Amino acid sequence: MMSSNRLVVGLIINPFAGIGGAVALKGSDGEETRAKALEMGAEPKAQLRAGLALEVLTPYRDKLEFVTCEGAMGAQQLAQHGFRYRSVYSQETKNSSGLDTQQAVRKIQQQGVDIIVFAGGDGTARDVYQAVDEQQLVLGIPAGVKIHSGVYAVSPKAAGRVLENIVTGKLSSIKAADVMDIDEALFRQGTVKARRFGEMLIPAELEYVQAVKMGGKExxxxxxxxxxxxxxxxxxxxxxxxxxxxxxxxxxxxxxxxxxxxxxxxxxxxxxxxxxxxxxxxxxxxxxxxxxxxxxxxxxxxxxxxxxxxxxxxxxxxxxxxxxxxxxxxxxxxxxxxxxxxxxxxxxxxxxxxxxxxxxxxxxxxxxxxxxxxxxxxxx
The missing domain is CATH 3.40.50 (Rossmann fold)
Known part of the structure; x- marks a missing residue:
């Protein structure tokens, strides 16, 4: 759905994604976990991760139009990188939540975007899945502790490459990819309990999109x-x-x-x-x-x-x-x-x-x- 020959991209950043990783909290789900991570000196990294994807796209500013959220949920990074954007959602509280992600997805979809790109982890993917239309194309920028779902690119820059292929007119197939998540409370106790929540449509760029994880005990x-x-x-x-x-x-x-x-x-x-x-x-x-x-x-x-x-x-x-x-x-x-x-x-x-x-x-x-x-x- 191109607008004035531009690719229209929805962008949502979960500012707290991955905040618990550096302080060994095994995730970022829940207000208590986020508060504890901040007390322990953790610094939010999701915006920086989203920025790495945007850097790949800077040569194509005139071919892109973003629909996003106010502040840390998107607008800050887009402004910093000089992209054209419209904000259609503003969180009501100081700290965003999963409900904010879901509401942002609904607002952005109403603008008729070609693809919704979101930065976060498996919890963010679940929130997007809860609100997104079945036929809406999406892509995840990995920024969380748990990156288990197949809807994520293998890296932030890889996410940028996927969008680059689309905006430059290269043929891109689509596929249904799994939305998976694990129980963080059990994970912190050493038990891995995964569950499939559904699937979303993503660009099928096999060299850039995450497959089954390899390597490392976790x-x-x-x-x-x-x-x-x-x-x-x-x-x-x-x-x-x-x-x-x-x-x-x-x-x-x-x-x-x-x-x-x-x-x-x-x-x-x-x-x-x-x-x-x-x-x-x-x-x-x-x-x-x-x-x-x-x-x-x-x-x-x-x-x-x-x-x-x-x-x-x-x-x-x-x-x-x-x-x-x-x-x-x-x-x-x-x-x-x-x-x-x-x-x-x-x-x-x-x-x-x-x-x-x-x-x-x-x-x-x-x-x-x-x-x-x-x-x-x-x-x-």
Whole structure:
């Protein structure tokens, strides 16, 4: 929706986004957290992060028109960088809140903007999602402690590059990206509990837009939460045979179920029906169900690539034959897969014929609505 050959951009900055990060508060949600962060000497960084995105766009000032909010929620940065803008929202209190973000989104949308750009974290993305129209194009400038949602660019400058591509007429596809967030209170206690809230439309510039997080303990925890959310959503009414390993354990933890780390558990509708099952017990249970009612959830042994035959001998050839290859859900982080350096996943069930039948390309769940293809081979 170009106006006078200009790209019309809505800009919203959450001034408090990320304020708790530097002082180890794991987030910025809530008035108490913000107040504590300020007491501890934290300095707001969201405006500076938004400014980095705007710097990329300064050569295109004559091709851009901004619709924004008064003061720290947008106008200050736009004025500082010399952009043309109109303010359509002013917060009523000294410190802005999530409600201000939602009201600003509604006001800005009424101006018929081409895209709404917002600086913040996952909490800000949730607030935008609450108010935005389904068909409104958006893009996040990462400025928060938690940047888990797929609606964010990989960096502030990358967000600027996405807009640069649009304003210069380069072809830009759009895609639906997930809005995710974690419970900050639990996160501060060391527990990662992620939830998908919905999705918003973003420009599909793959080199600039955030994909599943990689690297670092905290990021790996968030990826595991993503994987758990995918498995739980897929499961529906199906029975789950939960294999051993830390990735599967993270899924069990997300369901708040006791896990047998080095054993096999049986789950149905997020209820633990049996723990630490033997091969015989597994086979007997499988004989009572129709094909397709059961899914086997297993992970990859880090550094080795085995999915069958190492630490899960309960999964015998007859058990696997009852389950069927189509009912296999392999879960792993991309870090773990990349550590294999191109080597295939391995199966060693003790039955050469079954191992050959199961060999071939395999889809591995690596995040929420995120899969990669990896080759599975029999151990020679």
């Amino acid at each position: 990021s790996d925890e968030l990826v595991l939460a993503d994987i758990a959310a995918e498995v739980i959503e897929r499961a529906d009414d199906e029975h789950l045979i939960m294999g051993s390993g830390s990735t599967v354990a993270a899924i069990m933890e997300d369901m708040q179920l006791q896990n047998t780390l080095l054993g096999i558990d049986w789950v149905h509708q997020q209820q633990l029906l049996a723990s630490d099952l033997t091969e015989q017990q597994l086979y007997e249970r499988l004989c009572q169900l129709d094909a397709g009612q059961v899914k086997l959830v297993i992970t990859v042994i880090g550094g080795q690539g085995h999915i069958i035959g190492r630490g899960n001998q309960q999964l015998s050839a007859r058990v696997l034959d009852k389950i069927g290859r189509d009912n296999l859900w392999v879960v792993a982080t991309k870090n773990k897969l990349e550590a294999l350096q191109g080597r295939p996943l391995l199966i060693d069930s003790g039955d050469d014929s079954l191992d050959q039948q199961w060999s071939g390309l395999l889809s591995v769940i690596t995040g929420y609505h995120d899969e990669v293809l990896v080759r599975l081979e029999a151990v020679s």
